[in-house]
Amino acid sequence: MILELGSKGPIVKILQEGLAQRGFWPAGLGFTENYGPKTEQAVRDYQNAKGLVPDGEAGPKVFAALGINVEEYVAAPLHKYKDVIFEGSVFPDSPVRNDLKITLNKEMREEYLPTLDKAVVNQPRGFKLLMTIMAHKEGFYKKGPQHRESSRSYANNNPGNIGNTDSRANKKLVSLGQGILLQQNYILNIIEGKSTAYPMGKKKPIPPYYSPEIAKNQKTYGMDPYLPGYNFIFTGQLDQFVKIYSTGPRAGNGYLSMIRSYFKQNGLEITGASKIQDIIKMV
Numbered sequence: 001m002i003l004e005l006g007s008k009g010p011i012v013k014i015l016q017e018g019l020a021q022r023g024f025w026p027a028g029l030g031f032t033e034n035y036g037p038k039t040e041q042a043v044r045d046y047q048n049a050k051g052l053v054p055d056g057e058a059g060p061k062v063f064a065a066l067g068i069n070v071e072e073y074v075a076a077p078l079h080k081y082k083d084v085i086f087e088g089s090v091f092p093d094s095p096v097r098n099d100l101k102i103t104l105n106k107e108m109r110e111e112y113l114p115t116l117d118k119a120v121v122n123q124p125r126g127f128k129l130l131m132t133i134m135a136h137k138e139g140f141y142k143k144g145p146q147h148r149e150s151s152r153s154y155a156n157n158n159p160g161n162i163g164n165t166d167s168r169a170n171k172k173l174v175s176l177g178q179g180i181l182l183q184q185n186y187i188l189n190i191i192e193g194k195s196t197a198y199p200m201g202k203k204k205p206i207p208p209y210y211s212p213e214i215a216k217n218q219k220t221y222g223m224d225p226y227l228p229g230y231n232f233i234f235t236g237q238l239d240q241f242v243k244i245y246s247t248g249p250r251a252g253n254g255y256l257s258m259i260r261s262y263f264k265q266n267g268l269e270i271t272g273a274s275k276i277q278d279i280i281k282m283v
Contacts, residue, residue, distance in 0.1 A: 002058065005036070012034060012035045015039070016039060018067070022046070044056040050065050054103060055101075055254065081208065081227060084208060085228065085229040086230050088231070089237060089239045090272065096257055102133070105136075112180075115176045123184065125266075126281060126283065129268070131180065135159035156171065158182065159176070200235070202233065203232075203234075208227065210227075223251055227250045228250055236277045236278075238259065238273070239256055270282075
């Protein structure tokens with residue numbers, strides 16, 4: 001389960017109480033069943049204190065850190081999106097944000113960014129920003145005090161997790177530089193119409209999907225393994241791109257919100273309808 005701005009229900013109140021017990025709830029403010037801006041800010045403050053991504057969303061890592069067993073309070077999933085197909089590329093059940101605070105971790109700052117600047121030195125800033133936020137979202141980190149083991153993207157020099165599947169098959173590169181070039185060429189192949197997964201100008205039906213990976217790791221993913229499908233003509237839109245690129249964004253707007261927020265944080269405005277062929281040319 002992932003709670004975000006606009007969520008409602010008893011579990012929101014339990015979250016607020018848990019934050020209050022650890023000193024992260026405004027003094028004198030009561031508890032409600034509404035996940036509003038004050039709840040979001042309290043969660044973001046708690047995430048910062050715990051070294052988590054401060055996106056203001058309460059997911060499995062936040063609940064685990066607070067010692068809240070969500071299963072005690074929430075009934076089994078109702079499989080809301082089982083066999084559901086949305087016409088178009090918009091997921092309607094959560095807001096799309098552009099005001100998340102994005103903080104890159106040490107590995108991203110000290111390893112990824114310097115290598116990116118050397119590997120794709122001639123690419124415009126928009127291209128580099130897109131590659132960077134994708135690597136950040138995919139989880140580029142090494143084993144250390146905050147992580148029991150390195151992420152798949154870090155361990156395989158594959159910051160975009162390109163070719164790494166739900167079945168845990170991994171595509172390993174000999175260097176981070178090669179992994180970044182794989183990211184670059186992956187995007188270029190899409191906009192040049194060379195990718196069969198992204199048929200530019202053609203119909204791209206995404207059928208409803210049951211994810212065994214999510215089902216096996218539901219506490220980690222915090223979402224129902226039954227994901228909705230989509231029907232749209234692929235034109236390069238950002239919201240279309242993320243739904244093909246990753247399975248999770250089919251049942252949420254967190255990935256899209258993170259990309260938009262990172263661009264805005266760097267002075268560039270984009271929307272879900274912005275096309276990646278235009279985004280990568282932004283300077």
